[in-house]
Structures are given as structure tokens and as C-alpha cells.
Amino acid sequence: MKIGLEVHVGLPTKTKLFCRCKAYATEPNTAICPICTGLPGAKPMLNKKALELSVDISNALNCTIEKETSFVRKVYFYPDLPKSFQITQKDMPVGHSGTLKINNKVIGIRRIQLEEDPAKILREDNYTLIDYNRSGQPLVEIVTEPDITSEDELRVFMNELKSILYYLGVDVDQDIKADLNISLSDSRVEIKNVTGLKNLIDAAKYEIQRQEKLIKEKQKISQETRSYSEAKLSTISSREKESDEEYGFIFEPDLTTYSLQSIKPKEPVYVSEIAKEYSKKYHVNESQLLEIISFDKTSLKIIQSFAGKYEMKSILNAILSFKRYGKSELKEKFIEKAIKLIEKGSYLDGEVISALEKGKEININNNVVNTDEIDSEIRSIINKNKQLLEDYKTNKKAMNSVIGMVLKKFKTNPRIISERLEYILSNEFKV
Amino acid sequence: MNSYEEFSKKDKPTDYFIKLSEELSKLNEELNAFNVISESSKINKFPISVKDNLCIKDMETTASSKILKSYIPPFDATVVSKIRGKNNFSFLGKTNMDEFGFGSFGVNSEKCPKNPFNTSYVSGGSSSGSAIATSILKYHISIAESTGGSISTPSAFCGVVGFTPTYGSVSRYGLIDYSNSLDKIGIMARNSNDIRFMYDIIKGKDSYDTTCVDVKCNNENNKTIILIDELIKGINPEIEKSFLELVDNFSKMGYKIKHKSLPFIEKAIASYYIIAMAEASTNLAKYTGFKYGFKNENISEKYNEFFTTSRSNFGKEAKRRLVLGTFVRSASVKDMYYSKALKTRTLLINELSKVLNEGFILSPVMPIKTPKFDEINKFSPLEVYKTDILTIPPNLCGFPHIAFPYKYLNGMPLGAQLITKHWNDYAIIDIVFEWENNFKYNFKYNLGSL
Amino acid sequence: MDNAEFDRLLKICRIHLDKSEYQSIKKDVDEILEYFKILDEVDTSKVVEAFHPIKIPEKTSDDTIQEFNNTEGILKNSKTYRFYVVGPDL
Numbered sequence: 028m029k030i031g032l033e034v035h036v037g038l039p040t041k042t043k044l045f046c047r048c049k050a051y052a053t054e055p056n057t058a059i060c061p062i063c064t065g066l067p068g069a070k071p072m073l074n075k076k077a078l079e080l081s082v083d084i085s086n087a088l089n090c091t092i093e094k095e096t097s098f099v100r101k102v103y104f105y106p107d108l109p110k111s112f113q114i115t116q117k118d119m120p121v122g123h124s125g126t127l128k129i130n131n132k133v134i135g136i137r138r139i140q141l142e143e144d145p146a147k148i149l150r151e152d153n154y155t156l157i158d159y160n161r162s163g164q165p166l167v168e169i170v171t172e173p174d175i176t177s178e179d180e181l182r183v184f185m186n187e188l189k190s191i192l193y194y195l196g197v198d199v200d201q202d203i204k205a206d207l208n209i210s211l212s213d214s215r216v217e218i219k220n221v222t223g224l225k226n227l228i229d230a231a232k233y234e235i236q237r238q239e240k241l242i243k244e245k246q247k248i249s250q251e252t253r254s255y256s257e258a259k260l261s262t263i264s265s266r267e268k269e270s271d272e273e274y275g276f277i278f279e280p281d282l283t284t285y286s287l288q289s290i291k292p293k294e295p296v297y298v299s300e301i302a303k304e305y306s307k308k309y310h311v312n313e314s315q316l317l318e319i320i321s322f323d324k325t326s327l328k329i330i331q332s333f334a335g336k337y338e339m340k341s342i343l344n345a346i347l348s349f350k351r352y353g354k355s356e357l358k359e360k361f362i363e364k365a366i367k368l369i370e371k372g373s374y375l376d377g378e379v380i381s382a383l384e385k386g387k388e389i390n391i392n393n394n395v396v397n398t399d400e401i402d403s404e405i406r407s408i409i410n411k412n413k414q415l416l417e418d419y420k421t422n423k424k425a426m427n428s429v430i431g432m433v434l435k436k437f438k439t440n441p442r443i444i445s446e447r448l449e450y451i452l453s454n455e456f457k458v
Numbered sequence: 459m460n461s462y463e464e465f466s467k468k469d470k471p472t473d474y475f476i477k478l479s480e481e482l483s484k485l486n487e488e489l490n491a492f493n494v495i496s497e498s499s500k501i502n503k504f505p506i507s508v509k510d511n512l513c514i515k516d517m518e519t520t521a522s523s524k525i526l527k528s529y530i531p532p533f534d535a536t537v538v539s540k541i542r543g544k545n546n547f548s549f550l551g552k553t554n555m556d557e558f559g560f561g562s563f564g565v566n567s568e569k570c571p572k573n574p575f576n577t578s579y580v581s582g583g584s585s586s587g588s589a590i591a592t593s594i595l596k597y598h599i600s601i602a603e604s605t606g607g608s609i610s611t612p613s614a615f616c617g618v619v620g621f622t623p624t625y626g627s628v629s630r631y632g633l634i635d636y637s638n639s640l641d642k643i644g645i646m647a648r649n650s651n652d653i654r655f656m657y658d659i660i661k662g663k664d665s666y667d668t669t670c671v672d673v674k675c676n677n678e679n680n681k682t683i684i685l686i687d688e689l690i691k692g693i694n695p696e697i698e699k700s701f702l703e704l705v706d707n708f709s710k711m712g713y714k715i716k717h718k719s720l721p722f723i724e725k726a727i728a729s730y731y732i733i734a735m736a737e738a739s740t741n742l743a744k745y746t747g748f749k750y751g752f753k754n755e756n757i758s759e760k761y762n763e764f765f766t767t768s769r770s771n772f773g774k775e776a777k778r779r780l781v782l783g784t785f786v787r788s789a790s791v792k793d794m795y796y797s798k799a800l801k802t803r804t805l806l807i808n809e810l811s812k813v814l815n816e817g818f819i820l821s822p823v824m825p826i827k828t829p830k831f832d833e834i835n836k837f838s839p840l841e842v843y844k845t846d847i848l849t850i851p852p853n854l855c856g857f858p859h860i861a862f863p864y865k866y867l868n869g870m871p872l873g874a875q876l877i878t879k880h881w882n883d884y885a886i887i888d889i890v891f892e893w894e895n896n897f898k899y900n901f902k903y904n905l906g907s908l
Numbered sequence: 909m910d911n912a913e914f915d916r917l918l919k920i921c922r923i924h925l926d927k928s929e930y931q932s933i934k935k936d937v938d939e940i941l942e943y944f945k946i947l948d949e950v951d952t953s954k955v956v957e958a959f960h961p962i963k964i965p966e967k968t969s970d971d972t973i974q975e976f977n978n979t980e981g982i983l984k985n986s987k988t989y990r991f992y993v994v995g996p997d998l
Contacts, residue, residue, distance in 0.1 A: 040971050041971050041972065041973055042969070042971050042972065042973050042974075047969055047972065047973060047974035047975075048973070048975065048976065049973050049975070054991070055990070055991045055992050056979065056982075056983060056988075056991050056992065056993065057979065057991075058975075059976065059979055059982060060975075060976030060979075060982070061531075061532065061533050061976070061982065064749070064982050065744050065749070066531065066532070066533075066750065066982065066985075067513070067519075067521070067526065067529070067531075067634040067635070067744070067750070068512070068513045068519075068531065068533075068535060068631070068632040068633055068634050068635070069533075069631070069632075070630065070631050070666060070667050070668065071668070072665070072666060072667075072668055072967070072968065072969045073668070073967075073968045073969070074968065074969050074970075074971050075968035075969065075970055075971065076970070076971035077971075078968070097959075100740045102739075102740050102743050104743070104746070104761070104762065104765055104922055105761065106746075106748075106761050106995035106996055106998070107995075109744065109749065110743065110744045111743030111744045111746060112740050112743055112744075148995070148998075149992070150998055153757075153758035153997045154757045154758055154994055154995065154996065154997055155761075155994070155995040155996065155997065155998060156989060156990075156992035156993070156994060156995070157992060157993040157994075157995050158992055158993075159993070269920075270789075271789040272788050272789045272790055273788075273920050274789075275736075275739075275740075275784060275787035275788050275789070275792075275920075276787070276789070276792075277736055277737065277740060277787050277796060278800075278957070278959045280637075280638035280639035280669075280737055280959060280960065281635075281638050281667075281668060281669065282668050283668055283669065283959075283960070283964035283965070283966060283967070284966075285966050285968070286966060515978075515981075516981075529985060530981070530984065530985060531981075532978040532979075532980075532981025532982050532984070532985075533976075533978065533981070624962065625960065625961040625962055626960070626961075626962055626964065639959060639960050639961070640961075665967075665969070668964065668967050669960060669964050671962065671964060671965065724946075725946060725947060725950055728943060728944045728946045728947050729947065731940070731944070732944060732947075739921060743921070746922075748986065748987070748993070748994070748995050748996060749985065749986050749993065750985035750986065751985075753987065754996075757987070757994060757995070757996055757997070758996075758997050759996055759997060760996065760997050760998070761995070761996040761997065761998060762922065764996035764997070765922045765996070766922045766923065766924050767924075769921075769922050769923055769924075770923075770924055772923070774929060774933070777923055777925065777929070777933060778933050778936055778937065780921045780923055781914070781917050781918065781921065781923065781933065781937055782937055782940060782941070784917050784920055784921045785909075785917055785937075785941070786944070794947075794948075795944060795947075797957060798947045798950070798952060799947065800957035800958055800959060801950075801952035801955040801956070801957050801958070802947055802950050802952065803957075803958040803961070804952075804955050804956060804957065804958040805950065805952070805955060807958055807961060838936065838939065839936045839939075839940065840936070840939050840940050840943055843940070854961070855961050856960070856961025856962050857961075880961075880962055
């Protein structure tokens with residue numbers, strides 16, 4: 028099985044790619060000008076910031092970045108394309124021949140190019156409605172080699188890519204769009220325009236199933252373009268796209284060539300490498316660490332600055348507690364206080380977190396509890412009264428007596444006991 | 459003195475502009491110089507006309523194409539705002555042209571422009587109306603545009619001075635594209651002073667056009683005129699005779715005359731038309747019948763059919779260039795045509811730059827005498843393209859050039875063309891100024907005389 | 909160029925020609941393409957393409973918003989419905 032991807036990433040610029048309209052606006056046709064509506068006489072002017080971001084991405088994906096880059100006109104007719112050509116890249120893209128490592132495998136990156144988005148088009152009964160706000164929004168297209176060989180690799184690749192983009196300041200959670208190329212045989216099937224990670228994986232799943240079925244039945248798989256239907260959970264054959272012959276690419280003569288060497292790319296962050304390194308060095312769970320830092324700059328920064336100074340386990344515990352109970356953004360100084368509490372044996376519940384956030388002093392002595400002791404007391408009470416588990420299934424209050432019993436032994440906050448009880452019931456007794 | 463100063467110093471009768479407007483409208487019915495003439499109430503300063511492929515805010519702009527009928531630009535072209543910014547000028551109207559600039563004689567416009575010296579002759583194209591307007595109005599400057607000779611040719615046929623600057627020296631923002639790497643906005647006037655005066659207003663810096671380059675123009679004159687054998691050899695004998703008299707005159711003015719052979723220059727026509735058509739075929743893709751200009755009312759038609767129906771509003775020459783332009787950039791033949799043409803352009807720029815470092819190239823503007831309308835019909839499109847041999851080389855290579863009247867033959871003006879190296883624009887304007895010391899331009903009409 | 913190739917080109921550029929135009933334009937196109945072969949003789953093996961006649965230095969905009977002040981002027985040129993531009997069916 029071979030899967031290749033063309034991922035379209037919207038760039039977080041203030042203005043569009045070739046004009047100075049707001050890049051993102053909601054009311055239809057409010058962020059428009061002669062350039063992005065393709066009025067006769069208007070000319071494009073490249074947004075430098077978009078070029079810089081595309082260099083950041085190319086660099087992060089280990090691409091070769093040539094001295095210069097330039098743009099072409101790709102001509103095709105569709106009502107959402109105001110000039111009937113898209114300004115995109117062809118022979119001189121921003122980046123090419125790159126790689127991205129996932130697990131223990133390398134996925135090739137064929138090319139990375141900068142291009143403009145067409146307008147948004149709504150289909151009505153027998154006409155269309157067009158909103159040019161989207162027209163000219165900057166997109167980076169990342170084209171991979173067909174090196175992905177399973178759904179799982181697809182998921183890991185996309186998560187890794189999204190995390191790299193996130194750390195470059197390109198947050199693409201919802202609007203990541205991609206074309207999928209899937210071939211289980213000699214014929215390549217292209218699935219166009221899938222939006223969002225979940226749909227992408229679903230589309231791949233259904234297309235793989237479809238092709239497997241055809242192979243089993245000894246039917247021919249035709250080389251074609253399909254589209255994914257979220258409602259039908261299947262892929263459907265769609266209109267044939269033009270080929271390069273028809274696009275008739277020419278150099279965009281209203282623009283020039285742009286130097287790439289003068290742009291200093293932003294340092295990329297590869298969270299999976301960090302997670303691997305830290306988990307080995309500090310003996311913590313790699314996937315838990317990866318989950319914490321994949322899309323969270325602040326957590327990563329805190330972990331990096333406290334690593335070695337405090338126990339990694341305590342650092343992660345503090346971060347997770349803040350993520351669970353905290354109302355404001357993570358702050359290094361609160362986390363550090365929390366770590367100190369943890370290292371002194373304190374248990375962080377909602378009250379403690381809230382007090383920390385308000386800058387109140389915590390009286391450590393009152394709060395010091397050894398949760399391990401509480402846990403074993405809870406376990407022993409339940410093990411002695413197995414009926415409690417049966418009762419609990421129908422009546423959640425059945426366990427209240429346990430809290431009372433533990434409270435007699437440890438004079439501490441009943442909520443801590445309640446939380447530990449809940450944790451043990453679900454994780455250890457699976458009720 | 460430029461005519462703007464002269465005009466400003468003279469007293470004007472109270473109804474001067476109303477009368478001017480009336481006379482112009484009347485004559486325009488015969489000559490078709492203007493697609494739009496402004497309301498007379500809006501004309502109260504020195505009158506400027508603008509080729510109809512340049513956008514003026516709130517004034518219908520069609521590039522003489524049916525497919526742009528009723529298009530009202532919501533913005534001014536950069537040249538228009540630069541002129542507006544001076545507060546000294548009125549926009550008299552939009553001038554007729556070959557549709558989208560596709561033509562050498564002006565006949566590819568629905569309302570055919572006519573030569574003011576004799577209406578059975580063509581005016582030349584594609585900036586036909588600008589040349590006619592300049593030829594009939596005593597006080598006037600017109601903003602024209604040249605892709606392959608669209609300023610020189612009509613200037614020569616209508617007996618005015620036509621200046622095409624170095625590619626990139628005037629912003630193209632607001633110019634309806636024919637061929638973006640060839641299009642140059644220039645000026646037509648009745649003398650070289652007006653050209654220099656207007657050039658200083660419209661050239662330079664613009665943050666809306668990437669290809670507009672802010673370079674200081676030079677004025678280097680080594681007093682050498684170069685005649686390229688291949689440019690002279692095919693011209694009409696009567697024209698050749700007159701032209702050699704002009705060369706003699708330059709000799710008398712102290713210019714050294716040099717002859718050079720440059721056989722390679724003949725490749726310019728193919729190189730030019732391939733690039734121009736390839737770019738034009740992408741520029742014309744946007745006209746699909748619903749965003750602006752011509753409206754196809756049958757909105758429920760499927761888009762491909764809808765577009766095809768709408769696009770039948772292009773004229774025949776536009777259709778011809780669309781097909782050819784689409785072909786030459788097709789992936790399978792692109793190297794043979796489009797890329798080859800661009801590389802040939804590189805060679806031509808190099809060869810011609812060498813020659814232009816030695817002096818100014820002088821030639822007639824057209825190898826034929828001004829044709830009559832009934833003669834034009836006998837030309838095949840290729841024959842028409844080939845008549846551009848004298849104007850295409852500087853246009854293809856972006857060299858500044860200027861056309862100026864040098865003789866009147868049987869009542870019709872003859873024009874010659876001087877070419878110089880990139881950014882030496884002022885030099886050729888000055889040479890024409892020098893020429894004007896010994897030669898008096900004649901005009902048949904002088905509307906608005908004071 | 910054969911008729912099929914000519915028809916294909918017409919389709920790509922969304923142009924329909926009536927019978928008389930078809931014949932005459934087809935003839936012109938053949939003649940002009942034949943003439944373009946004059947470039948075959950040019951040795952361009954070591955030559956780069958001149959995308960412009962002069963060197964165009966880099967010029968970019970700096971990602972600051974400048975709203976266009978006449979969006980109504982744009983929309984007035986189209987048929988609109990609730991501020992959307994009405995386009996043909998898909």
C-alpha cells in the first residue's frame with residue numbers, strides 16, 4: 028500500500044498573499060479589493076511574511092531551499108477562481124526534496140509551495156454564490172512522496188506535521204485540508220479536498236477498504252479522482268481534473284523572482300524527539316509526555332526549564348494538575364510552587380490549584396498527605412467488602428461509607444479521598 | 459515651453475470648454491477617437507485623454523471589447539492617480555483601441571477609428587484613439603500604451619509624437635493586461651516638451667506594481683545614429699527614399715551615421731508573438747460573463763457552457779490569439795514555443811544592447827505606407843504581424859523608443875522611430891526636441907485653439 | 909494541426925467558433941505556427957529565459973492591513989444576493 032499526501036495549510040498572516048485585505052473575515056465580501064477579486068488592471072504584490080513562513084516550514088521539513096523562488100499561473104476555469112488562473116508555484120517552489128521522520132521511518136517530502144486560495148463557493152439550486160473573502164488567502168501546499176504505508180502511519184505523520192507547524196506558529200487544527208493518493212495496485216486513486224484530520228483518516232480507511240474489496244473480487248481499480256463524503260462515509264468518483272497539458276503553466280509576469288537565502292528560518296521543534304530523549308533520561312512515560320507537549324509551547328518551556336532541577340514525574344504531575352483544575356494559562360512560577368508542594372508530599376486538588384492561581388500561601392503542613400497510604404486503605408476496605416462494588420453499580424452513593432471510614436484514619440480533605448476513590452474504582456476495579 | 463504652460467497663460471472665453479466638448483463630440487462621430495467623452499461639466503482644465511485599457515474610477519472602461527461592456531472600475535490606475543494628484547488636468551475621456559490592444563491598424567475595434575488626415579486611411583493601432591485625439595486637439599496629451607508597437611504606429615500614421623519608455627518605468631497598475639511582460643504605458647503629444655513634461659508626472663515608484671522599477675533615467679547622447687540593414691531592406695521604396703532624406707538631415711545636424719547588419723533581429727517577430735499570445739491567453743481567461751462587464755443572464759447554465767457562451771463576445775483576433783496562446787504554453791510543446799521565445803528574447807536583448815551602446819537605432823515606424831481600409835482586408839493575420847518588424851524589437855526587449863513625424867507625403871504624415879538603451883529615455887526625447895528646431899509639425903485639425 | 913487537436917484547444921480556452929470562423933481561424937493558426945518554426949534555428953542551449961526585458965528587483969508588502977475603501981464599487985459590477993456574487997451553476 029502506498030499513500031501520498033498533498034496537505035494544504037492556511038498561513039496565519041494578517042493580510043492575504045497578494046493584496047493587503049484582511050486575510051480572515053466573516054461577513055461575505057467585506058475583505059475584498061480589485062486584486063483578490065481579479066478585476067481587470069489589478070496586479071499582485073507578494074506578502075513577505077507568507078514567504079517567510081513557507082521558508083520556516085520548508086526548513087523544518089528538511090527541504091532543499093534554493094537561492095530563489097518564483098510563481099506561475101495555473102489556468103483552469105471554475106466559478107470560484109476569479110482570474111481563471113491560480114498563482115502558485117511549479118519549477119521553483121520554496122522547498123523540495125525534504126524529509127519528516129516518524130517512528131523509525133522517513134517520509135519523503137517532494138515539494139513545498141506557496142499559493143493563493145480560491146474564493147468560497149456555495150451551491151444553490153441552480154446557481155452559485157461566491158464570497159471572495161477567502162480568495163487570496165495564503166496557503167502552503169506540502170506534497171509528500173507516496174511513502175506512507177498504513178492508516179497508523181498516516182495518523183502519526185499528520186500529528187507530527189501538525190505539531191511542527193504549531194511550533195512554527197502555524198496552528199492548523201480545524202482547517203487542515205489534504206488530497207490523498209492511495210494505491211493498493213498499479214492504479215493511483217486521488218481523493219480531493221478532505222477537511223480535518225478525522226475525515227482524512229476516515230477517507231483513507233474507506234478507500235483502502237474499497238480497493239481491497241475490488242482486488243479480492245479481482246476487479247480492476249481505475250485511476251481516477253474521487254471525493255470523500257462525510258455523510259456517506261465513503262469516497263465517490265468525481266469530475267476529472269485537468270492535467271499539466273491543459274493548465275499551460277507560465278511564469279507569473281506580474282511578479283519577479285524572490286531571494287530565499289536572505290530569509291533566516293525559525294528554529295523548528297520536533298516534540299517526538301524531545302519526548303523520546305526525556306523519557307529515557309528521566310524515566311517517564313513517552314506517550315504521556317508527547318501528548319502534553321505536542322501542541323503546548325508553555326508546557327514544553329516549563330518542562331525544559333525545570334528538567335534536572337526537579338523530578339520529571341513531579342513536573343508532569345504539576346502540569347497535568349494545572350491543566351485539569353486551572354482556570355488561567357499555565358504560569359511557570361505557579362507550576363514551580365506546585366512542584367515544591369508535590370515534592371513535599373502534598374496532593375494537588377482543585378482547591379490547592381485555585382489557591383496557587385490566586386497567589387495565596389498554602390500551609391503545607393495541613394495539606395501533606397501520602398496518597399499511597401490513602402490508596403492502600405481504600406483498596407483494603409473495598410477488598411474486604413466486595414458487595415460494595417455490586418451496590419455501586421446501581422447506586423453511586425454506596426461508596427460514601429468508604430470515604431467516612433478513610434476519613435477516620437486520615438484527618439484530611441474529604442475531596443482528596445473522594446478523588447482517589449473514584450480513580451481506584453475506575454482504573455483498578457473497572458466499575 | 460510645453461503646451462500646458464502655454465495653455466495656462468492664455469485667456470479662455472467662458473464657454474471655452476463647452477465649445478471644445480461640442481466640437482470634439484461632433485468630430486468624434488466621424489473619427490471614432492473616443493469610446494467615452496466626459497460630461498462637459500467635468501472638463502475645466504488642461505484636457506488629458508486615456509487609452510481605454512486604463513482604469514479611471516467610475517468611468518466605463520472596456521478596452522474596446524464587448525466582453526467588458528459596462529464595466530465600471532472602482533479604482534484609478536496608478537498613472538491616473540498620479541495625474542489627478544497634480545490637480546491641473548481634466549480627463550477628457552477614454553480613447554478607442556484595437557480590442558485589448560490586439561492589432562496594428564485599429565481595425566479590431568467595433569467602432570472603427572479613422573485617420574484624421576484622410577478618413578479612408580487607417581489610424582494605426584492599437585492606441586488609435588489616443589493618436590487621433592492628439593492629432594485633432596490643439597492642447598492635448600494622451601496616455602497611451604504599447605505592447606508591440608501600439609504607440610509608435612498610430613503616432614506615425616496620425617502625425618504625432620509617441621513615446622514608449624523603458625519597460626517598468628511607469629506603473630502598470632490599473633492597466634488591463636494584454637501581455638504583462640511587454641505592456642508599457644507611454645505618452646502621445648504634439649511635441650517633445652509635452653512628452654517630457656508628462657513623463658515626469660507618471661513615471662516612477664508604485665507600491666502596487668512589482669514590475670515598476672524606480673530608476674533615474676539618463677540622457678546620454680554620443681551623436682551616433684545606427685541603421686540596421688535588415689530593418690531597412692524590406693521597406694516600401696517611397697518610404698525608403700524619404701527616410702534616407704531624414705538620415706541626411708541627421709547627418710547635417712552633426713550625427714555620425716553607422717550601418718550595421720543584425721540578421722538575428724528577424725527572429726523578434728516570432729519571439730514577440732509567442733510571448734504576447736501566451737500571456738494574453740491567460741489574461742483573457744478571467745472574462746467569463748458574470749463578475750463584470752458583459753453579463754450572461756442564463757445563470758442556471760452549467761459553468762463550462764456558461765463560460766463558453768459568454769466568451770463568444772470576444773472579437774475574432776482575440777479568439778485567434780486565445781487559441782494560439784493556449785497552444786504555445788501547453789506542457790507538451792512549451793519548450794518549443796513559449797520557453798524558446800523567452801530565450802530568444804534574452805539573446806535579442808543582449809545583441810541589441812551591444813548595438814545601442816554604440817548609438818541610437820533609427821528606422822521608419824512602418825515598412826509600408828499608411829494603408830487604406832480596403833487594403834487592410836487583403837492582409838492575412840500573419841502578414842499584419844510581419845508589418846510590425848520595426849516596432850517589435852524595442853518593444854520585445856523593453857528599450858525606450860520614440861516615434862516622430864518627419865515628412866508629409868501626399869498629405870499623409872510619415873513617422874520615424876528612435877531607439878535607445880534601457881533607462882536612457884531622456885536622450886531620445888531630447889533628440890526629437892532637436893529635430894523640432896528644423897521641422898514644423900502640421901495638423902489638419904486644431905480644436906480648442908486659443 | 910488536426911481538427912481534433914484544434915477542438916481540444918477550443919475546449920481548453922472555452923471558445924466556441926461558428927463554421928466560418930472555425931475554418932478561417934484554423935487556417936490562420938496553421939500558417940502562424942508554421943511561421944513560429946523560425947525559432948527552431950536559434951541555438952538557445954546555454955540561454956536562460958528572459959521573463960522580463962529588464963531585471964526586476966524584489967518588491968514585497970509587509971503584512972499590514974490596508975482595507976480597500978470601495979468594496980461596493982466592486983460588487984456593483986456583478987449580480988449579488990445578500991452580498992454574495994451570483995455565479996453560474998456547477
